[in-house]
Amino acid sequence: MALSRRALLAAPPALAAIPAASSAWAQGGAWPSRPIRIILPAPGGGGTADTLARIFANEMEKRLPQPVVIENRGGAAGNVGANLAARAAPDGYTLLWTWAGTMATNPALYRDMPFNPQTDFTPVILLGSVPNILIVNNDFPARTLAEFRDHARANPGAINHGTTGNGSSMHLAAELFASRTETRLTHVPYTAPAAAVTDLLSGRIQSMFNLVTGAQPLVTSGRVRALAVLSEQRVPQLPDVPTATELGMPGLAFGTWFCLMLPRGADPALVARLNTLANEILADPATRQRLEAAGMALDGGGTPERLRDYLAAEIPRHAELVRLSGAQLN
Missing domain, CATH: 3.40.190.150 (Bordetella uptake gene, domain 1)
Structure with a gap:
């Protein structure tokens, strides 16, 4: 938070x-x-x-x-x-x-x-x-945080999210999201962030609750879509990405x-x-x-x-x- x-x-x-x-x-x-x-x-x-x-x-x-x-x-x-x-x-x-x-x-x-x-x-x-940020594969149908939540509710467990392992900030940020939005995501742990990013870009997994530092180059280059920063204020590294609170989902701040x-x-x-x-x-x-x-x-x-x-x-x-x-x- x-x-x-x-x-x-x-x-x-x-x-x-x-x-x-x-x-x-x-x-x-x-x-x-x-x-x-x-x-x-x-x-x-x-x-x-x-x-x-x-x-x-x-x-x-x-x-x-x-x-x-x-x-x-x-x-x-x-x-x-x-x-x-x-x-x-x-x-x-x-x-x-x-x-x-x-x-x-x-x-x-x-x-x-x-x-x-x-x-x-x-x-x-x-x-x-350093806050977490929800990023998705460019081909994923949800284009907003609300659409991501609704897709997850309509398809329990169908959205895979990659992390750097059990208990990592990426993992706990996803658990916080699932708990607050009453959804179920499928956790796919990796031993290194690069492997998770590779699978995100290929579409093998659909999402990551990455740290802003890891997500920034992917977002600015247009290789992934950012849906929301999990913080109370926008981050200067990605000033155009709204916070979850701005989008009507308070209580999701994590990093x-x-x-x-x-x-x-x-x-x-x-x-x-x-x-x-x-x-x-x-x-x-x-x-x-x-x-x-x-x-x-x-x-x-x-x-x-x-x-x-x-x-x-x-x-x-x-x-x-x-x-x-x-x-x-x-």
Whole structure:
């Protein structure tokens, strides 16, 4: 759901006693006095998260006297890298750049989680989001969101939608649509988005609830038809595509969002400094242009408490969509 209209729920219960940061910061030393690593719980290679994180790290480095290095640690839908960050010292030299799937979806998707998103991390800031968008093959008869819904109602299970796997944002966006519109779609999971796109273009599948970043080149080139963006506001990358809310279907906003975390037990003064730095970066016009060009909606920023409350709201929301989907891993 778009961050601008998220109803923030009450914060989670207070954390149990947490260890004090045994760092130069806690001892009154200067921070940073050595390189900072940002763990990105996904493989490298130019994906949306990787691109956005590197832009942000570059901006941090401009404002700090030490290098800021991205460390890609993929595996288990982000669990491997996030767990590594959770076990790091809370001294400000290991940060986690993470997103909705790892922090909000995985707790419901995985039977055995190696970390708790709410108690094993210290929130720093909510950064922004990338919404999903419904795209269809050009030969598909529905030309509007309402026609897509009506076709799905008249032909239960006949519309195939491709995703990047069980529990992905594409999968949960489709489950949200089906739940809200009382329709039934057929899920076709793929191991990579390129394979799903190939089948969409050939007509083997009829639809995808892709992320805007993946759909933009397909839409602008005319290779697929965009029916609606699942966000509260139109996206600058595709300004002519209406939102589901505009088209009379509120409650369909969905996408992935990004946040910055420290390990549990970080010094509050360090958290405040990083939060101030991150807000400064997000407010910089040139940086905003770079992030927006890479696909991020600039609806983040604010206090660590905003991220804490947002996560508390998102976890049960994602859990319900996972339940509806029937997806389960390990």
